[in-house]
Amino acid sequence: MIDVLAKIFTYPFWVALLAATVPYAMAALGGSTSERSGVINIALEGKLVTGAFCASVGAFYGGSVYVGVLAGIAGGAAVAALYALIVIRFRADQIVAGVAINMMAYGLTRFLLKISFPDLKSTQNSPDHASFGHGVFANPVFWLAVVCVVGVTIMITRTPFGLRVRAVGDHPEAADTLGVSVNRIRWMAVLLAGMLAGLGGAWLSLDLGKFVAEMSGGRGYIALAAVIMGRWRPLAAVAACLMFGFAETLMVEMKNADVGVPNELVEMFPYLLTMVTLAGFLGAARAPRALGKPYR
Amino acid sequence: MALGSVLIIAAQQSPARVYWTMISRTWGSAYGLGEVLHRATPLIFTGLSVAIAFRAGLFNIGAEGQMVAGSMAAALVGGSLPGATPMVVALPCCLVAAMAAGGVAGAVPGVLKARFGAHEVINTIMLNFIIASLVLWLGNRFFFASETTHTAPIIAAAQLPRFGLSGSNANASLVVALLAAGAVWYLFARTRTGYEWRVVGHNPAAAEAGGISVAGAIIGSMAVSGAVAGLVGANNVLGYKHYFENGYGAGVGFMGTAVALVGRNHPAGIVAAALLFGTLSHGGLEVSRYVAKELVDVLQAVIILALIASSAEVRRLQQRGPA
Numbered sequence: 147m148i149d150v151l152a153k154i155f156t157y158p159f160w161v162a163l164l165a166a167t168v169p170y171a172m173a174a175l176g177g178s179t180s181e182r183s184g185v186i187n188i189a190l191e192g193k194l195v196t197g198a199f200c201a202s203v204g205a206f207y208g209g210s211v212y213v214g215v216l217a218g219i220a221g222g223a224a225v226a227a228l229y230a231l232i233v234i235r236f237r238a239d240q241i242v243a244g245v246a247i248n249m250m251a252y253g254l255t256r257f258l259l260k261i262s263f264p265d266l267k268s269t270q271n272s273p274d275h276a277s278f279g280h281g282v283f284a285n286p287v288f289w290l291a292v293v294c295v296v297g298v299t300i301m302i303t304r305t306p307f308g309l310r311v312r313a314v315g316d317h318p319e320a321a322d323t324l325g326v327s328v329n330r331i332r333w334m335a336v337l338l339a340g341m342l343a344g345l346g347g348a349w350l351s352l353d354l355g356k357f358v359a360e361m362s363g364g365r366g367y368i369a370l371a372a373v374i375m376g377r378w379r380p381l382a383a384v385a386a387c388l389m390f391g392f393a394e395t396l397m398v399e400m401k402n403a404d405v406g407v408p409n410e411l412v413e414m415f416p417y418l419l420t421m422v423t424l425a426g427f428l429g430a431a432r433a434p435r436a437l438g439k440p441y442r
Numbered sequence: 443m444a445l446g447s448v449l450i451i452a453a454q455q456s457p458a459r460v461y462w463t464m465i466s467r468t469w470g471s472a473y474g475l476g477e478v479l480h481r482a483t484p485l486i487f488t489g490l491s492v493a494i495a496f497r498a499g500l501f502n503i504g505a506e507g508q509m510v511a512g513s514m515a516a517a518l519v520g521g522s523l524p525g526a527t528p529m530v531v532a533l534p535c536c537l538v539a540a541m542a543a544g545g546v547a548g549a550v551p552g553v554l555k556a557r558f559g560a561h562e563v564i565n566t567i568m569l570n571f572i573i574a575s576l577v578l579w580l581g582n583r584f585f586f587a588s589e590t591t592h593t594a595p596i597i598a599a600a601q602l603p604r605f606g607l608s609g610s611n612a613n614a615s616l617v618v619a620l621l622a623a624g625a626v627w628y629l630f631a632r633t634r635t636g637y638e639w640r641v642v643g644h645n646p647a648a649a650e651a652g653g654i655s656v657a658g659a660i661i662g663s664m665a666v667s668g669a670v671a672g673l674v675g676a677n678n679v680l681g682y683k684h685y686f687e688n689g690y691g692a693g694v695g696f697m698g699t700a701v702a703l704v705g706r707n708h709p710a711g712i713v714a715a716a717l718l719f720g721t722l723s724h725g726g727l728e729v730s731r732y733v734a735k736e737l738v739d740v741l742q743a744v745i746i747l748a749l750i751a752s753s754a755e756v757r758r759l760q761q762r763g764p765a
Binding site: 188228231232236238239241242243245246247249250252253254256257260364367368370371374408410411413414417418420421424425426 | 501503554557558560561563564565567568569571572575576578579582583696699700703736737738739740742743744746747750751752753
């Protein structure tokens, strides 16, 4: 146990932590963007898993990690477009639609996996992050993620577009009166969220070098908890994701070290942490006022 | 259905043959009918579970975990009772155990919501993962027969009888499910508690002002919602497997969302919707020689999406009134 705790202060642990944080952070960035515009995003999980699948297939057939990343982003955007169509255009309930989209994404990726690679339980090994050399700092995709964190934060808090996103999430009628097209801004926010979550999913499968069914493992939901914990501020949400990255890395270390705690219980750790922090941190959090309400 | 056809063609099969097989192998024979009922039964429980929470303004996405907790509890109690226990004692014990375990699993997010304002959607989902790990650990450590992922069998007196129907797996848990549907109807239509929960669901502020304990309604409705989901153990354990098997029936909890939605959160509608999805589920199994069963999951999700999108659209047109 002491050995594992000592590892926390080593360089490889922190590198692994950053790598583990990327999918959470990308999904949470997307989540805060879309929720700031007033659209709840339970569907993050489905975007992650779709992004992971598309990235793996893209990297395999395209022969490069970059093709994979682009495919992952496109996959996330495609799911987001379907989600936006249903909840913005058709004004369906956002939570039910999100749960259904996740079911569909899980089923569809499993189905496509089965018909494309019938003999394997995963996709064919594709070019992966290891092709950039060791560690996240040598990986351009990691730096792309960092750029996304900075870029989205600035976009939400410092640009006219970000102001409009926040306006349609807090008071759509007022924004509408001032000539802002509420649903167009929401479409853009949801699509952006899909692209970000798709990138997060791409990271998952490219990190492993292949896609395994349901490999997102609830990270989309945890990212949503991070959004709430960060009180809908992108940078704070990413900070919360660092905590979940820490939990995941520690979990892996504890499993590898066989510290006497059963693996099944170690696996509960990130989920328990989510519940505890959600109960403890929430306090006076204020959600965007029009969150979850369709507009005209 | 059109999208389903596209996907079937993508899998290089004839849509007509697949749909025909689905219909003839379900409602076309006694065995098929029995299997449909067998698959509809747990869906009635999870559909009711989701509906109970929904009526009180809450989303219970945790039926999946609650039913696992209930199934495990039913199997453990059923397996540890003395072999000579009469049926009138053994069955209620198992059912109560299933409800208690599911109820606790449901009450936890209820308390977190009422006490800390933590969102029940995230917490119920987290609990699904936690319960899955916990049950696996308990099983591996204490209860599973060695080299397997299932518990010892329950005693004969705790088993719910099968209906026959050409050897299909339909069993008396369907009666339990219909009783539960009746009880839920009575709860919301005829009792004070049910009324209070509905008020909290519609307008928590008004409920509070009217002297209703909002926290009590949240915790109570989530506990009952979880207890009903726990009853899935009646079908899967007491009526069918006669032991708890890890992973058996996975997905039924999530399907409860669809069942409740299609059934418009009304008990009678839920029973009908459960039959529809039971047909899809067994039909999907029958056609799995032609198309992967994953496709059925996709089809079910597509049905939900089409349904909520169209119902919202209809509502909008109605609001607009005659042109």
